[in-house]
Amino acid sequence: MENEKLNRYLYLLMEKNKVMNLTAIREKDDIIVKHFMDSMLLNDLLKKEDKNIIDIGTGAGFPGLVLAILNPDKNFLLVDSVKKKVDFLNEVILDLNLKNVKTSDKRAEELIKTNREKFDVALARGVANLRVILEYEIPFLKVGGRFLPQKLNTSEVEESRNALKMLNSHIEKIHEFKLNNTEDRIVIEIVKDKKTSEKYPRKTGIPKKNPL
Numbered sequence: 001m002e003n004e005k006l007n008r009y010l011y012l013l014m015e016k017n018k019v020m021n022l023t024a025i026r027e028k029d030d031i032i033v034k035h036f037m038d039s040m041l042l043n044d045l046l047k048k049e050d051k052n053i054i055d056i057g058t059g060a061g062f063p064g065l066v067l068a069i070l071n072p073d074k075n076f077l078l079v080d081s082v083k084k085k086v087d088f089l090n091e092v093i094l095d096l097n098l099k100n101v102k103t104s105d106k107r108a109e110e111l112i113k114t115n116r117e118k119f120d121v122a123l124a125r126g127v128a129n130l131r132v133i134l135e136y137e138i139p140f141l142k143v144g145g146r147f148l149p150q151k152l153n154t155s156e157v158e159e160s161r162n163a164l165k166m167l168n169s170h171i172e173k174i175h176e177f178k179l180n181n182t183e184d185r186i187v188i189e190i191v192k193d194k195k196t197s198e199k200y201p202r203k204t205g206i207p208k209k210n211p212l
C-alpha cells in the first residue's frame with residue numbers, strides 16, 4: 001500500500017518534471033536514492049508520540065511528503081513559498097487520497113503568525129544555512145519539540161551556537177547515516193528547551209540576510 005503510493009508519487013514527479021523544473025535530478029534511480037531514500041533516513045527518528053510535523057521549504061515534497069505516506073497516523077504541514085510547487089503537492093495529495101497532509105504557500109516568516117508553538121517535529125532539507133533555518137523553524141515547535149534538519153556534514157554547527165542560544169534550544173545528538181551504503185548524511189537532533197521570544201522569526205528576508 002505504502003509502496004504503491006510511493007511509486008505513484010515517483011511517477012507523478014517524473015511526469016511533472018518534464019514540463020516544470022521541480023528537481024534537477026532527472027534519472028529515476030537517482031531520484032529514488034537522492035530524494036526518496038534520503039527522506040526515509042528520518043523515519044526511524046520519529047517517535048510514536050510525534051503527531052504534528054511541519055516541513056518548511058519542502059519543494060517537491062522532500063522529506064515531508066515521503067514521511068507522510070509512511071506515517072498515515074501523523075499530521076504533516078508541507079510549506080513552500082513557491083506556489084507552483086505547492087500546486088504540485090496538492091495534485092499528489094489528491095491523487096493518493098492522503099488525509100494526513102496539508103500545504104501552505106506562505107513563507108515561514110508569515111505562516112508563523114497562525115502556527116506558533118504548534119508542532120512536535122520540524123523538518124528542513126536543503127533550504128538554507130543552519131543558522132537561518134533555526135530561526136524559521138524553532139518558533140513553530142512546542143517546548144520539548146524537536147527540529148531534525150538534514151545536512152551533508154557538521155560544518156554549520158559551530159557558527160550556529162548563537163542562534164541556538166537566542167532560540168532557547170540545544171543540540172541533543174548528531175545522527176550519522178550512509179545513504180545507499182555510500183554517501184555520508186547527518187541529521188542534527190535539536191530540542192527546544194523554552195518558549196521562543198515573539199520577536200523571532202524576524203521580518204521576511206531578515207533571517208537570511210542577517211542570520212542570528
Ligand SMILES: C[S@@+](CC[C@H](N)C(=O)[O-])C[C@H]1O[C@@H](n2cnc3c(N)ncnc32)[C@H](O)[C@@H]1O
Pocket residue numbers: 056057058059060061062063079080081082085106107108109124125126127136
Ligand atoms: C533547495 S529547495 C529544497 C527542497 C526540498 N526540501 C528538497 O530537499 O528537495 C529549498 C526550498 O525552500 C523554499 N524556501 C526557502 N525559504 C523559504 C521560506 N522562508 N519559507 C518557505 N519556503 C522557503 C524554496 O522555495 C525552495 O523550494
